[in-house]
Amino acid sequence: MLLIHGIRDQAHAWDRLAQEFQSHFHVVVPDLRGHGDSEWSKGSTYSYHEYICDIEQLVRQRELTDVTIISHSMGGTIASLFAGIYPSRVRRLAMIEPIGLYPPFLENDPQTRMRHWIASNRDLASRIPKRYSSIEEAYSRMQEANPHLRPELARYLTVHGSHQNEDGTHSWKFDNHTRASTPYDVPHNDFITLWKKVTCPVLIINSHDGYPHRIGQDGTLQHFQNASLFSVENAGHWTHHDQLDEVVSLLEDFL
Numbered sequence: 597m598l599l600i601h602g603i604r605d606q607a608h609a610w611d612r613l614a615q616e617f618q619s620h621f622h623v624v625v626p627d628l629r630g631h632g633d634s635e636w637s638k639g640s641t642y643s644y645h646e647y648i649c650d651i652e653q654l655v656r657q658r659e660l661t662d663v664t665i666i667s668h669s670m671g672g673t674i675a676s677l678f679a680g681i682y683p684s685r686v687r688r689l690a691m692i693e694p695i696g697l698y699p700p701f702l703e704n705d706p707q708t709r710m711r712h713w714i715a716s717n718r719d720l721a722s723r724i725p726k727r728y729s730s731i732e733e734a735y736s737r738m739q740e741a742n743p744h745l746r747p748e749l750a751r752y753l754t755v756h757g758s759h760q761n762e763d764g765t766h767s768w769k770f771d772n773h774t775r776a777s778t779p780y781d782v783p784h785n786d787f788i789t790l791w792k793k794v795t796c797p798v799l800i801i802n803s804h805d806g807y808p809h810r811i812g813q814d815g816t817l818q819h820f821q822n823a824s825l826f827s828v829e830n831a832g833h834w835t836h837h838d839q840l841d842e843v844v845s846l847l848e849d850f851l
Contacts, residue, residue: 597621598660600651602669602693604770606632608756612749613666613836616844621664626654628671630771632757637771640717643778647674648681655685664851668692668836672811676798677782680790690799690847692835694811697784709779716776725772727765734758734766744805744831744838791819798823799850801843803831824850 599610607625627634667675672694679686728734735754800812812825831838
């Protein structure tokens with residue numbers, strides 16, 4: 597079983613869910629490049645191409661076959677594209693609040709995209725990563741950004757998602773450049789083409805109070821050969837944190 601986290605997240609975000617399946621699966625939980633304890637990219641670009649290549653190398657080097665993938669947010673998008681590129685290597689694919697097709701990116705012309713990307717990277721290069729005076733201040737920021745999180749889980753994710761700087765302050769582990777969208781990534785038409793090539797059963801879990809433009813919304817469900825969609829109440833974007841028992845139950849039935 598391969599668990600793929602979302603943007604500006606970390607492998608430890610899966611710890612509670614991984615414990616539910618470790619007795620039945622060999623669970624592999626990587627930090628994506630630029631996240632957690634993984635190395636940052638050389639330069640300033642993070643793209644689906646690179647993330648997918650990293651996942652393929654991990655699967656190949658670990659000699660993983662017939663893989664079951666559980667994924668969240670951007671990790672779901674990565675997993676869906678991987679499953680379309682290598683359909684014979686994926687046994688089942690579950691996606692929680694996966695990023696879908698965002699209309700604004702479809703409308704921008706090349707000049708707009710390039711200018712936006714260059715300006716974003718110039719801005720990010722000039723920004724010093726936010727430094728919090730204490731782990732408590734970072735924890736408060738985590739709670740503010742994720743109001744559905746229980747306090748003990750917010751603290752756990754803060755401890756594992758941050759590091760202490762030489763001056764005693766704390767910063768998040770992810771690379772700020774992951775915030776910048778690349779001007780030329782996988783085209784949306786290719787998303788649809790690859791989704792149509794996914795042959796394994798697909799489970800999509802979205803939240804009633806989640807983000808817009810998820811896979812499963814905007815007519816995207818029709819592009820998968822064999823997909824089921826469920827909506828979870830009283831949960832935000834991090835559905836597996838907010839309603840763990842319900843998510844585990846859906847996954848167990850699916851697997």
